[in-house]
Amino acid sequence: SYELTQPPSVSVSPGQTASITCSGDKLGDKYSCWFQQKPGQSPVLVIYQDNRRPSGIPERFSGSSSGNTATLTISGTQAMDEADYYCQSWDSSTVVFGGGTKLTVL
Amino acid sequence: QVQLQESGPRLVKPSETLSITCSVSGGSISSHFWSWIRQSPGKGLEWVGYIYSSGSTNHNPSLKSRVTILADTSKNQFSLNLTSVTAADTAIYYCARYFTGTTGGYFDYWGQGALVTVSS
Numbered sequence: 001s002y003e004l005t006q007p008p009s010v011s012v013s014p015g016q017t018a019s020i021t022c023s024g025d026k027l028g029d030k031y032s033c034w035f036q037q038k039p040g041q042s043p044v045l046v047i048y049q050d051n052r053r054p055s056g057i058p059e060r061f062s063g064s065s066s067g068n069t070a071t072l073t074i075s076g077t078q079a080m081d082e083a084d085y086y087c088q089s090w091d092s093s094t095v096v097f098g099g100g101t102k103l104t105v106l
Numbered sequence: 107q108v109q110l111q112e113s114g115p116r117l118v119k120p121s122e123t124l125s126i127t128c129s130v131s132g133g134s135i136s137s138h139f140w141s142w143i144r145q146s147p148g149k150g151l152e153w154v155g156y157i158y159s160s161g162s163t164n165h166n167p168s169l170k171s172r173v174t175i176l177a178d179t180s181k182n183q184f185s186l187n188l189t190s191v192t193a194a195d196t197a198i199y200y201c202a203r204y205f206t207g208t209t210g211g212y213f214d215y216w217g218q219g220a221l222v223t224v225s226s
Contacts, residue, residue, distance in 0.1 A: 001167060033212040035151075042200060042219055043151065048212040086151050090210040093164055095141070095153040 002091035004098035011104045018074040020101045022087030025068060032070035034063060035086045037100075043086065047072060079105050108133040110201045110217035118195075118224050124188040128201030128217060129181070135159060136179050139204035141213065142186045144197040152197075156204050157184055191224045198222075 004024045012018035022032060032050055035043035045054050047063035050070065060075045070089075074081055082105045087098040114126035128140070141156035155165030157175040165173040174187040188195060198221050202213040 031210040031212075035213070037151075042216040043213070044216075045212055045214055048214070054214070084150075088151075088212065094166065095156070095204070095211075097143075097151040097153060100150040 002089075002094070002096050004087055004089060004096055006085075006087060006098040006101045008099070009102045009104065011106060012074075012077045014079060014105055015076055018077045018081070018103055018105075020072045020074075020085050020087075020103065022070040022072075022089075022098045023068055024070075024089060024096075027068050027070055027089060028066045030089045030091070032063070032065050032087055032089045034061075034070075034072045035088065036081075037084045037086065038082075046085075074103075077103075077105055081105060108203060108215040110203070110215060112199060112201055112217045112220035114220065114222070116220065116222055118191055118222060119226050120192055120224055121190055124191050124195060124199075124222055124224070125185065126199050126201075126220060126222065127183050127185040129183050130203075131182070133203070133215075134179075135177055135182050135184055139206055139211065140177065140184045141202050141204040142175065143200045143202055143213070145200070145219075146194075146197045149197075154186065154188075154199075193224050196222065196224045 034047040037043040050065040051063040109131045118124045136159045139156045142154035157163045172189045177184040198219040200219045201217045203215040
């Protein structure tokens with residue numbers, strides 16, 4: 001079965017750039033998306049189709065994808081961005097999530 | 107604005123069937139795919155399955171044949187039945203709209219989630 005791999009945790013200082021990776025076989029040939037989930041809340045879509053931002057998502061969130069890796073980048077990270085982040089893609093008509101990355105802003 | 111709301115029993119006994127319904131407002135389930143995703147306490151997201159308005163479905167192979175997803179277009183609802191549950195099925199169950207094209211999709215609207223506990 002298809003798997004997406006994310007680092008369990010990433011730390012960043014306020015105002016700096018955070019990058020969260022998601023790896024999967026030929027992931028760059030598929031569309032990826034990213035969700036932000038804060039404690040006790042439902043996930044929120046922050047990036048879809050690799051690099052598109054839904055309405056209402058700040059410009060500091062961006063995405064890219066190439067080869068076997070998709071990347072979520074948060075520029076000028078703020079304390080409110082501390083959350084769990086999940087990548088998602090698909091394979092053979094099934095949906096696949098990455099294991100999630102806890103972003104700590106300290 | 108599409109809104110989704112899960113409803114159903116929050117406590118299910120082992121070996122019984124978990125049944126949960128998602129009510130959709132602000133949009134018709136007669137278009138798009140509609141999906142269930144779950145999250146065990148302290149764990150990550152796991153896709154359970156989806157249904158299209160035509161009635162076609164697909165589900166996570168890891169759940170084998172325990173999953174049934176149905177849609178009731180007259181009520182604008184869709185539902186999940188998960189049979190032979192164990193404690194490992196204890197999770198927050200989310201319903202969501204899956205917006206998809208020929209190259210995959212994404213979940214753009216989510217319900218608030220319903221914690222279902224499997225316990226005797």
